[in-house]
Amino acid sequence: MKTYVTRRLLQSLLVLFGVSFVVFFILHLTGDPALVLLPPDASAEDVQRFREVMGFNDPFVVQYGRFLSGALRGDFGQSVRHGESAFTLVVERMPATFELAGAALVVALVLAIPAGIVSAVRRNTMLDYISTVVALLGQSMPTFWLGIMLILVFSVQFNLLPSSGRGGLGHLILPAITLGLFTTARITRLTRSGMLEVLSQDYIRTARAKGVGDPPVVWKHALKNAAIPIVTIVGIELGTLLGGSVITETIFAWPGVGRLSVQAIYNRDYPVVQAAVFLLSSTFVLVNLAVDVLYTYLDPRIRLR
Amino acid sequence: MTATTIAIPAKRGAARSEWLTLFRRLARRRTALFGLVVVALVFAAALGAPWLSPWDPIEQDITNRLKPPGSPDPSGRVHVLGTDHLGRDLLARVIFGARPALLVGVAAVAISGVIGMLVGLVSGYFGGRTDDVLMRLADIQLAFPFILLAIAVIGVLGPSLPVIIVVIGVSSWVVYARVVRGAVLSLREREFVQAAQALGSRDGGILLRHILPNAFTPWLVVATLDMARVIVIESALSFLGLGVQPPTPTWGGMLADGRVYISTAWWLATFPGLAILVTVLGINLFGDGLRDTLDPRLKV
Numbered sequence: 001m002k003t004y005v006t007r008r009l010l011q012s013l014l015v016l017f018g019v020s021f022v023v024f025f026i027l028h029l030t031g032d033p034a035l036v037l038l039p040p041d042a043s044a045e046d047v048q049r050f051r052e053v054m055g056f057n058d059p060f061v062v063q064y065g066r067f068l069s070g071a072l073r074g075d076f077g078q079s080v081r082h083g084e085s086a087f088t089l090v091v092e093r094m095p096a097t098f099e100l101a102g103a104a105l106v107v108a109l110v111l112a113i114p115a116g117i118v119s120a121v122r123r124n125t126m127l128d129y130i131s132t133v134v135a136l137l138g139q140s141m142p143t144f145w146l147g148i149m150l151i152l153v154f155s156v157q158f159n160l161l162p163s164s165g166r167g168g169l170g171h172l173i174l175p176a177i178t179l180g181l182f183t184t185a186r187i188t189r190l191t192r193s194g195m196l197e198v199l200s201q202d203y204i205r206t207a208r209a210k211g212v213g214d215p216p217v218v219w220k221h222a223l224k225n226a227a228i229p230i231v232t233i234v235g236i237e238l239g240t241l242l243g244g245s246v247i248t249e250t251i252f253a254w255p256g257v258g259r260l261s262v263q264a265i266y267n268r269d270y271p272v273v274q275a276a277v278f279l280l281s282s283t284f285v286l287v288n289l290a291v292d293v294l295y296t297y298l299d300p301r302i303r304l305r
Numbered sequence: 306m307t308a309t310t311i312a313i314p315a316k317r318g319a320a321r322s323e324w325l326t327l328f329r330r331l332a333r334r335r336t337a338l339f340g341l342v343v344v345a346l347v348f349a350a351a352l353g354a355p356w357l358s359p360w361d362p363i364e365q366d367i368t369n370r371l372k373p374p375g376s377p378d379p380s381g382r383v384h385v386l387g388t389d390h391l392g393r394d395l396l397a398r399v400i401f402g403a404r405p406a407l408l409v410g411v412a413a414v415a416i417s418g419v420i421g422m423l424v425g426l427v428s429g430y431f432g433g434r435t436d437d438v439l440m441r442l443a444d445i446q447l448a449f450p451f452i453l454l455a456i457a458v459i460g461v462l463g464p465s466l467p468v469i470i471v472v473i474g475v476s477s478w479v480v481y482a483r484v485v486r487g488a489v490l491s492l493r494e495r496e497f498v499q500a501a502q503a504l505g506s507r508d509g510g511i512l513l514r515h516i517l518p519n520a521f522t523p524w525l526v527v528a529t530l531d532m533a534r535v536i537v538i539e540s541a542l543s544f545l546g547l548g549v550q551p552p553t554p555t556w557g558g559m560l561a562d563g564r565v566y567i568s569t570a571w572w573l574a575t576f577p578g579l580a581i582l583v584t585v586l587g588i589n590l591f592g593d594g595l596r597d598t599l600d601p602r603l604k605v
Contacts, residue, residue: 011444018445022454029461036461140586142537144544144557145578148564152575156568243452247541251564261453262545265460273457280453 005293012289019281023274024067032056037080037270071278077271081264086271090257090279096166097256097280100248101241103172104180105234112184113230116191120199121218131188138185143244147178147251164253179248183237190233194226201225228299235291239284330598337594343587351403360384360394362401363552367392371570387572389562395572398554399580405549406556406584409470409539410532416474418528421481426512426520428482429489436486443479451476452541459547466549469542473535484527488520522599529592533585540581556581 027033034051042050051057055066070076076086119131154174155163162171198204199222207221246258253259257276264272332338350357359382366388369378374387374395386395428439455472462468492498493516501511542548543557551558556577563573 011441014441015445018442022445026457026461029458136586136589137582140533140582140589142540142544142557142578142581142585144541145560145574145581148560148567148574149578152567152571239447246452246456247544250545258453262456265456265547268460270461273460277453277457 004296008289008292012285015285016282019278019285020068020071021064023071023278023281024064026274026277027270028060036268039268076275076278079264079269079272081267081269081272086269086275087279089260089272090275093255093257093260094279096254097242097245097249097258099166099172100175100179100245100254100256101238103176104178104183104241104248105238107176107180108183108187108237109234111180112187113191115184116188117195117218117223119188119192120195121214123196128192132192135185135188135192138181139189141181143178143182144247144251146181147174147248150174150178151251166255175248175252175254178251179241179244182244183241186237187230187233190229191226194229195222198222198226228295231291231295231298235288238287238291242280242284327598331594334594334598336590337598340587340590340592340594343583344591347403347584347587348407350400351407354401354404358394358397358400360397362393362397362554365391365393371566371573373570374572386576387570389559389573390566390570395559395576398559399556399576402554402556402559402577402580403584405466405543405553406536406539406581408466409473409549410536412470413473413477413535413539414528414532416471417477417531418481418524420475421478421527422485422517422520422524424478424482425485425487425524426489426516429486430493430508430512430516439482440486443482446476446479452538455538455542456545456547459542464542464547464550469539469548473538477531477535480531481524481527484523485520488523489516492516492519526592526596526599529588529595533588533592536585536588537581 027036030036034047034054034056037054038047038050055063058066074085074087074091078084079086079089082089115131115135119128122128151163151174154161161174163174165171195218199218204217204221207217212221245254245256246262248254249256249259250262257280261273261276264270264276331341354362366378369376369384369388370390370392372378372384372388372392374385375383376387377383384394384396386399389395389398424439424443428436454476458472459468462472498511498515501515506514539548540555540557540560543555544561546558546561548557549555559577560574563570563575563577566573
């Protein structure tokens with residue numbers, strides 16, 4: 001148990017190290033970070049001076065070392081646009097993004113797990129077909145289109161829900177559904193196939209033969225065992241949700257990290273971009289670590305591997 | 306010599322009939338067949354766009370802007386899906402929009418598919434330290450919120466077709482690598498591989514001739530389903546203004562334009578989105594059918 005957790009911890013550190021390198025490298029993609037950071041009309045002397053000040057003439061390894069030590073202290077430099085610390089800007093927006101991703105996950109779990117279970121238990125009935133078709137559509141539908149269509153129907157036509165900004169529960173509904181739909185579809189399909197597999201096992205037949213009724217068989221015997229892959233996918237989907245927030249936040253003008261980073265890219269505000277990518281990726285890595293550790297309680301066999 | 310000349314056509318014949326059997330089994334799944342037909346139609350539309358499309362997708366007509374679907378223009382021709390904010394025919398733009406979507410889809414899948422296949426083959430076959438390093442690389446790759454990384458990189462390099470294809474292609478190899486690696490791990494213990502090793506075949510030859518053909522089917526399933534994902538990403542990038550640049554029509558770009566007119570011209574945002582939905586649904590249905598036919602136990 002302990003060795004497994006230690007190993008996963010070391011692995012996560014390694015991943016974070018890789019993440020930091022890629023984030024550092026973003027600025028060096030074109031070969032000259034000074035040209036990326038400065039406005040296009042900067043004079044040659046300005047570029048030269050900027051290079052000196054920022055230390056872009058130093059060896060690559062030195063620059064990376066400086067970036068890494070800065071990143072660990074939460075120092076990604078100043079935002080070119082806002083004149084504030086890029087780290088603070090991103091951290092301030094984090095709660096909004098977590099709120100949206102969390103709400104989307106709740107939407108997904110609340111819809112998907114019952115839908116998947118009903119689909120599996122009432123296999124090949126109308127309910128199963130409906131849930132399967134909806135899941136398939138959900139998996140094929142681009143989020144941004146769904147978001148726009150929801151705005152069209154609920155904000156423009158019926159004027160029921162606000163289409164932009166953050167505020168009360170009303171503001172959260174449309175973005176959360178938009179962001180959560182793809183995850184809903186995936187978890188529905190996974191729950192259905194997982195339950196189908198478990199329901200055909202011998203111990204379920206034994207339980208039924210012993211006269212255990214339908215609800216306890218489904219909820220106690222089957223779901224517990226079908227839950228393991230669902231927990232894994234929840235970890236992975238959180239990453240999808242954090243990344244997907246970029247688009248959903250843009251559509252609904254949600255003041256989170258995703259929208260901030262899209263705007264930062266339009267404004268060529270790369271310190272903010274770096275801080276956002278680094279912090280979102282780190283969150284994702286930590287969530288995955290937490291899920292994996294949780295996993296060892298659900299499925300003790302994992303620890304032995 | 307004669308032996309080889311006889312052996313080769315016989316082998317080809319066998320392979321062909323195998324594919325034919327596969328196709329027949331696939332065709333029996335109605336949803337998969339439906340998906341295949343949809344995908345074929347979208348490809349046909351992309352290839353034949355100049356002949357199929359009744360209007361020029363770029364030609365503007367400011368006097369005829371934001372016309373609802375079915376409006377005729379003064380010459381009596383009908384804009385079946387209406388016109389956009391610059392008076393361009395929406396149907397023509399939807400048809401031409403299939404081109405960048407499919408081009409990026411096919412090219413990016415080709416890049417990530419080849420990288421993933423190579424990594425999976427090497428990782429699974431040689432195992433040990435190589436495998437460890439490659440799989441940790443895969444973990445790092447998976448730890449990235451992909452869209453965010455893609456927009457950052459494209460933002461720096463500037464949006465262009467090659468950049469988009471390479472960015473998506475280079476960052477999507479992990480799924481292929483894992484699936485191929487899994488297949489190779491079991492293949493390398495099989496008798497025909499061990500026989501080839503015992504006979505002194507070189508590793509490269511074994512990988513190419515004996516392992517690759519057998520690891521191909523799971524790879525194909527992943528490639529099909531991944532293409533759906535790539536098309537959604539392409540349209541998401543063009544939605545954010547980081548895709549193929551105007552005036553080239555892209556589904557995502559049309560959606561972004563349409564979003565501005567959402568309260569007055571619903572058709573602008575509706576039809577390009579439907580085009581994406583239908584295309585991606587078709588690919589997903591076909592891919593699901595392919596997986597169920599080829600390898601029902603595959604988890605992708």
